[in-house]
Amino acid sequence: MTSYRVVDCRTGVADAGEVIVDSAISPEDAALKATGETLVRSGRRADLRVRVYFQHAGQPMSMVRLYSKAVDREQPPERVRRRKASPAGLAVGQPGG
Structure with missing residues (x-):
């Protein structure tokens, strides 16, 4: 059976450290059991x-980085798009504007 060593990479976490998980079937499963979060292999x-x-039997040590899901992270505030005013205050598409 493969043991997984889960290392917490969050900044600002006081008790960040590592956890050994023996009862996992994948790196994602090990992370879920260690942190309680569902994580994915790609992200920012x-x-x-x-x-x-x-490390699987007879194989070199492997490492996987896991990230929070895009829907789990905080969304930036929406930008307001403003229309440019035309010269002389005329609406675009009107005669003389």
Whole structure:
């Protein structure tokens, strides 16, 4: 059976450390059991949550970075798009504007 070492990569977490998980079937499953979060293999650097190290029998050590899902992260405020005023205050498409 493969053991997974889950290393917490969040910044600002006081008790960040590592957890060994023996009862997992994948790096994602190990991260779920260690952190309680469902994580994915691709994402932004700012969304990095854990690194999971593991080694299958007869294979070199492997490492997977896992990130929070895009829907889980905070969305930036929407930008308001403003229309440019035409010269002399005429609406675009009107005669003389």
